[in-house]
Amino acid sequence: MEFGNSLAHLGAGLGAGLAVIGGGLGIGKLAAAAMEGSARQPQAVGDIRTSMIIAAALIEGATLFALVICMILGVK
């Protein structure tokens, strides 16, 4: 395997790890806040869950963009 390809694979692996760190932190903070909110105000659980899922999907989307780039690099 030539040098450029192995660098691409290295970059893909590192990038995937970094993207997952960011996404995990983001969704973790979101879930913590949502749980705290629903513990303080149990009657708002439904609304909190809905907006939590929307925000989680958006954060996940940003992470997945990074992962797609990693995938493109990985199969290079």
Added chain:
Amino acid sequence: MQEAATAHAAEAAHGAPGEAFNAGETIFHHLMDSQTLDLPFVGEVHLPVLHIGSWNLPITKHVVMMWVASLVVLLVAGIAARRRAMVPGRLQNLVEMLVVFVRDELARKNIGHGGDRYVPFLLSVFFFILACNFLGLVPYGATATSNIGVTATLALISFVMTQAAGIRENGFGGYLKSLIPPGLPAGILPIMIPVEIVGLFTKPFALAVRLFANMFAGHAIIMALISLVFILKSALVGFFLSVPFSLFISGIELMVAFLQAFIFTMLTSLFIGMSAHPAH
């Protein structure tokens, strides 16, 4: 899919004792679209290519799986709707629960008034994605939604539906006006118009990539866990590591299949709502 994959990998390992087992190639072979279909008792079937005019349309594994998914949805919904009773049976109860959930929690809540008009579309999207996702967990099946082409087409349909809803509710002028947030000073417009246009196309792109990546990654993990047996050449690894873990991931996949169908439908209804009623 797992059983078929294991059998196939075992065959590959036994058939070519001299060659090393290539995990990456095996995983990609099973996840990628191909023109061969694995069938029980029959073996591999080579699928034909349709020639329409100057176009060559190959019928691939994922196309067949989409047909199967549509058929399953039609059959289940048809049977459930035909034997409708005042006291619902088991199947009617199950389908009714999902239908009412999509209508009340997604369409009415996210679109607001006039949301009932989009319920048939949302239901079709939901059940089709659900059936496609579940087919990947059935032996000999494949996940059509782990193909970026399929998810991109679904996202395109959702995008067209979103814009059509905006034009229908607000008229073409109102639709164009709703693309830009109200109350902006004219000086920012040269910056905001490109940003809003990019934002318009980011939404369906994110929809497509989200569904694709979720379905693809789950199956890749299952395949990688099964591949460990052949990489380490040990039955013990299979017994204590691969089988329990892939069973666990399969359970998670079951949940993800539901969740992704739900999220796709939910975001579609949310975008329709944002486009149809831009004021709030």
